[in-house]
Amino acid sequence: MTFTEVDESPLASARIVYLGPVAPHWEVYHTGGERKVVDAFRQRVLARLMLLPPHDPQFKRNRDRIMKDAEIERVTVVWDLGTGDE
Numbered sequence: 196m197t198f199t200e201v202d203e204s205p206l207a208s209a210r211i212v213y214l215g216p217v218a219p220h221w222e223v224y225h226t227g228g229e230r231k232v233v234d235a236f237r238q239r240v241l242a243r244l245m246l247l248p249p250h251d252p253q254f255k256r257n258r259d260r261i262m263k264d265a266e267i268e269r270v271t272v273v274w275d276l277g278t279g280d281e
Contacts, residue, residue: 207232208271211240211261213249215277220248226273236270249276 207228214220221244223237243257258274265272 203269205271206269207236208273209233209236209240209265210273210275211244212275213277216248218246220244220246228270232268232270236265236268239264 205228207230208226210224210226212222212224214222219241221241223233223240225233240261243261244254247254247257262272264270
């Protein structure tokens with residue numbers, strides 16, 4: 196059995212931005228790569244973060260899940276929570 200190297204480079208990149216306390220709280224922007232990949236990823240991200248502000252305890256768990264999804268789907272993610280320390 197011969198193993199071949201799998202290309203593990205990112206397929207796309209996205210920026211997840213916290214818009215503030217008024218709904219909708221979040222937006223996911225395509226910043227590079229395949230737009231279809233980011234569009235599908237955006238749906239899952241927004242479903243996890245729909246009404247969740249960053250100070251909510253559930254946010255950390257959902258952020259970890261989103262980062263795991265991004266790793267699996269080969270999407271590079273940059274977070275912008277508006278605090279300047281991302």
